[in-house]
Amino acid sequence: MIVVFLIIAIFGAYSQASGTRIVVQTEHYNSITPSMQVVTDKRATGKYIEIPLRLPHGVKESGPADTGHAEYKINVPKAGLYQFWARCRWYDYAGNSFFILVDAIQVTSKTPFITDETYKKWHWVAGPALQLSAGFHTIRIQNHRDGAKMDQWLFTTAKKNRWQPTRSEKETPQYMVK
Numbered sequence: 436m437i438v439v440f441l442i443i444a445i446f447g448a449y450s451q452a453s454g455t456r457i458v459v460q461t462e463h464y465n466s467i468t469p470s471m472q473v474v475t476d477k478r479a480t481g482k483y484i485e486i487p488l489r490l491p492h493g494v495k496e497s498g499p500a501d502t503g504h505a506e507y508k509i510n511v512p513k514a515g516l517y518q519f520w521a522r523c524r525w526y527d528y529a530g531n532s533f534f535i536l537v538d539a540i541q542v543t544s545k546t547p548f549i550t551d552e553t554y555k556k557w558h559w560v561a562g563p564a565l566q567l568s569a570g571f572h573t574i575r576i577q578n579h580r581d582g583a584k585m586d587q588w589l590f591t592t593a594k595k596n597r598w599q600p601t602r603s604e605k606e607t608p609q610y611m612v613k
């Protein structure tokens with residue numbers, strides 16, 4: 436009996452800590468527009484998406500050369516504040532970001548993007564925390580800097596100081612809309 440209670444207690448604590456998590460493999464897009472492209476790499480899970488390096492790769496870029504992007508349709512089970520994370524590989528300090536557009540196609544001065552300063556290594560990067568209503572949303576990952584790659588992305592109701600992804604995550608097809 437004690438064991439049963441213990442299991443319930445542990446499971447309860449676990450599900451509270453993990454909250455709602457929506458995990459998407461970037462190669463499972465609903466649509467993709469160049470120069471965003473899909474690539475196979477053994478170090479990624481399955482495939483990844485990238486904005487290929489332009490030659491010459493500028494180190495003082497004025498802005499993206501095109502609006503290359505991939506779009507994903509998801510069904511959010513519960514309204515809330517969702518922390519965005521993405522497993523990325525950046526080329527350098529001028530190849531280390533993507534725009535994240537939610538239900539929008541036009542980049543503005545308020546469009547969030549995801550970036551950090553760890554280069555040439557697959558790792559999880561914290562993006563914006565976004566308020567999402569329950570139901571359907573379109574997530575667009577768009578060119579911000581050439582040389583940026585993304586393997587997976589996720590939304591979680593866990594705040595970033597409470598939980599951080601460390602390895603590849605299991606996709607959640609139940610929240611994806613085909």
Ligand SMILES: [Ca+2]
Pocket residue numbers: 460461462479480481482483585586587
């Ligand atoms: Ca992948």
